[in-house]
Amino acid sequence: MPKITIREAISQALMEEMDRDPKVFIMGEEVGVWGGAYAVTKGFYDKYGAARIKDTPIAENAIIGGAIGAAMVGQRPVAELMTINFGFSAMDYIVNQAPKLHYMFGGQFTLPLVIRAVGGGGRQLGATHSQTPDAIFAHFPGLKVVSPGTPEDAKGLLKSAIRSNDPVLFLEHATMYQVRGEVPEGDFTIPIGKSKVQREGKDVTIVTYCKGLELSMKAAEDLSKEGIEVEVVDLRTLRPLDMEPVIESFKKTNRAVVVEEGWKSYGVGSEIVSRIYEEAFDYVDAPIIRVAQKEVPLPYNRTLEQAALPQVADIVAAVKEVLK
Amino acid sequence: MKKEQQIDLYHQMVLIRRLEERGAELYQQGKIGGFMHLYIGQEAVSTGLIAAREPRDRVITAYRDHGVALNCGIPANEIMAELLGKSTGMSKGKGGSMHMADTSKNMWGGHAIVGGHLPIASGFAIGDQYAGNDNITICMFGEGATNIGYFHEALNIAKTWGLRVLWVCENNQYGMGTTVERASAISEIHLKAEAYGMKNSRVDGMDVMKVYDAAKEALDYVRKNSQPYLLEITTYRFRGHSMGDPERYRKQEEVKKWEESDPIGIFRKQLIEKKTATAKALDEIDTQAEEEIVKAVEFAEASPEPAMEDLFKNIYADTE
Numbered sequence: 205m206p207k208i209t210i211r212e213a214i215s216q217a218l219m220e221e222m223d224r225d226p227k228v229f230i231m232g233e234e235v236g237v238w239g240g241a242y243a244v245t246k247g248f249y250d251k252y253g254a255a256r257i258k259d260t261p262i263a264e265n266a267i268i269g270g271a272i273g274a275a276m277v278g279q280r281p282v283a284e285l286m287t288i289n290f291g292f293s294a295m296d297y298i299v300n301q302a303p304k305l306h307y308m309f310g311g312q313f314t315l316p317l318v319i320r321a322v323g324g325g326g327r328q329l330g331a332t333h334s335q336t337p338d339a340i341f342a343h344f345p346g347l348k349v350v351s352p353g354t355p356e357d358a359k360g361l362l363k364s365a366i367r368s369n370d371p372v373l374f375l376e377h378a379t380m381y382q383v384r385g386e387v388p389e390g391d392f393t394i395p396i397g398k399s400k401v402q403r404e405g406k407d408v409t410i411v412t413y414c415k416g417l418e419l420s421m422k423a424a425e426d427l428s429k430e431g432i433e434v435e436v437v438d439l440r441t442l443r444p445l446d447m448e449p450v451i452e453s454f455k456k457t458n459r460a461v462v463v464e465e466g467w468k469s470y471g472v473g474s475e476i477v478s479r480i481y482e483e484a485f486d487y488v489d490a491p492i493i494r495v496a497q498k499e500v501p502l503p504y505n506r507t508l509e510q511a512a513l514p515q516v517a518d519i520v521a522a523v524k525e526v527l528k
Numbered sequence: 529m530k531k532e533q534q535i536d537l538y539h540q541m542v543l544i545r546r547l548e549e550r551g552a553e554l555y556q557q558g559k560i561g562g563f564m565h566l567y568i569g570q571e572a573v574s575t576g577l578i579a580a581r582e583p584r585d586r587v588i589t590a591y592r593d594h595g596v597a598l599n600c601g602i603p604a605n606e607i608m609a610e611l612l613g614k615s616t617g618m619s620k621g622k623g624g625s626m627h628m629a630d631t632s633k634n635m636w637g638g639h640a641i642v643g644g645h646l647p648i649a650s651g652f653a654i655g656d657q658y659a660g661n662d663n664i665t666i667c668m669f670g671e672g673a674t675n676i677g678y679f680h681e682a683l684n685i686a687k688t689w690g691l692r693v694l695w696v697c698e699n700n701q702y703g704m705g706t707t708v709e710r711a712s713a714i715s716e717i718h719l720k721a722e723a724y725g726m727k728n729s730r731v732d733g734m735d736v737m738k739v740y741d742a743a744k745e746a747l748d749y750v751r752k753n754s755q756p757y758l759l760e761i762t763t764y765r766f767r768g769h770s771m772g773d774p775e776r777y778r779k780q781e782e783v784k785k786w787e788e789s790d791p792i793g794i795f796r797k798q799l800i801e802k803k804t805a806t807a808k809a810l811d812e813i814d815t816q817a818e819e820e821i822v823k824a825v826e827f828a829e830a831s832p833e834p835a836m837e838d839l840f841k842n843i844y845a846d847t848e
Binding site for chain 1: 586617618619620621622623627629630631636637638641644646647648649650651652653654655656658659677678681682684685688841842843844845846848
């Protein structure tokens with residue numbers, strides 16, 4: 205299998221789906237002539253033209269509201285938010301319109317819509333441009349929230365998202381576009397709403413996704429050298445959440461650490477831990493630990509920013525703690 | 529306009545009035561819940577406007593939507609059933625008063641976040657432009673919605689991209705209880721389109737034929753030029769903002785003065801004066817509308833409640 209980056213994987217998924225279905229088009233800030241703020245749609249404008257690669261004004265409501273409307277009348281738009289932080293400007297559409305319009309009108313409207321957005325800290329962009337607010341969006345029934353951590357999943361899940369008849373928020377991480385991995389050749393999809401064991405182990409279960417996966421896999425390697433075998437379960441989709449592989453793994457290891465980049469309070473980890481306690485309480489051998497971002501707005505200074513973000517060492521320490 | 533069509537418009541206006549009067553009673557009896565916003569006084573606006581559309585033109589509006597739904601051809605039965613939260617309502621009892629839609633009638637809601645449906649209307653037009661057809665999206669909203677950011681983002685992209693949207697501002701003088709002058713930098717709302725280089729005009733919304741003519745002209749412009757247009761229709765709601773409105777913000781004399789321009793009364797007078805219809809014929813239409821609403825209430829009351837398993841239906845289209 206060829207090894208490609210997450211950027212290439214996403215780019216390939218978009219191109220393949222655009223070639224496959226003429227109803228698919230892309231709209232967003234700087235997606236066209238510029239080639240995408242993160243170069244994901246580089247070359248698209250020349251290949252597909254202005255009608256299918258739509259450069260929008262800097263107007264998040266017009267972008268997401270517009271994409272919702274176009275989806276309702278039968279197109280399959282992929283709307284790009286330059287970053288998820290700008291998604292707050294279009295919050296009404298992401299959480300209050302897109303997830304409700306199918307249900308509230310008795311199934312009359314369908315919204316085959318993808319919202320791609322980049323999130324995450326670690327690039328010294330300051331507090332308003334560095335967030336990982338995934339949990340907020342995962343709170344709303346009716347929205348699907350996907351956040352892959354490998355090139356294969358990025359490609360397969362984005363293709364599924366574009367083919368889905370539901371609104372999908374597709375969250376990418378700003379520091380992961382260069383992550384390389386093997387991706388199957390040809391047309392393949394990965395189903396939304398399926399967690400996956402990315403590394404097998406018998407001692408401790410790490411539950412994570414996206415950036416947390418990258419960190420957790422490194423931590424697992426370090427721990428392996430010390431004889432601790434960690435099983436890493438990658439959620440891949442935050443809503444609808446697939447707990448089955450998590451519970452299965454936990455029943456085997458009886459110990460868990462949950463890793464996410466967002467803030468700990470009211471976070472993804474809070475949800476996972478609750479679910480483990482609710483569904484597998486009899487299997488708990490140690491309190492479950494959450495590794496997450498410190499409860500501060502992310503600072504600009506590199507050292508301070510890194511101190512606020514979860515690190516491989518934090519995960520290693522947490523695993524050792526639950527093994528005590 | 530042909531005689532039959534004029535009489536049909538009269539019928540539609542009376543039907544809206546009767547449906548809402550009956551709805552208000554059912555609300556007082558506790559049979560209708562939530563928020564309910566009556567269209568009484570504004571009937572000429574959507575009646576004249578929607579009469580001017582082609583069937584392929586899409587209509588989207590705000591939460592004051594019962595009249596619009598009737599004008600689009602949704603049966604009174606289904607509207608009443610939706611008000612009562614029954615499974616036979618067009619949104620299967622899940623939307624209620626503010627969320628009436630029927631895509632088969634090209635009525636796309638019933639949207640209750642002020643201004644929120646304007647970018648969605650642009651989106652319909654983006655979809656139609658992408659499909660290469662010449663459908664128009666008719667987007668109705670109150671003057672209160674022109675002060676929120678959505679309005680400006682939607683109008684800007686519509687003009688920049690050459691979208692076929694007829695923006696229709698129903699200026700009923702109040703955003704809830706706040707007058708236009710107290711909320712908007714300019715009170716002549718259609719002039720806001722000037723900032724976007726968008727063609728615009730204003731028409732008296734108490735006269736259904738004037739609304740019809742203005743709408744026809746605007747729709748022709750939008751279709752031919754592939755450009756948006758902002759039409760301001762001045763009107764007045766005779767009832768409160770919603771059912772729970774103590775109306776402290778306006779004097780009864782003001783309401784009475786506007787009631788002298790009752791759009792149904794004006795149109796009735798016109799029809800008789802121009803000998804389009806006799807008073808007797810119009811009286812018969814009044815009676816007929818009354819009966820239709822009685823039947824609609826019977827239908828709605830006899831309809832089943834949604835099944836308990838419907839609670840979890842229609843969350844995701846993929847799993848249906």
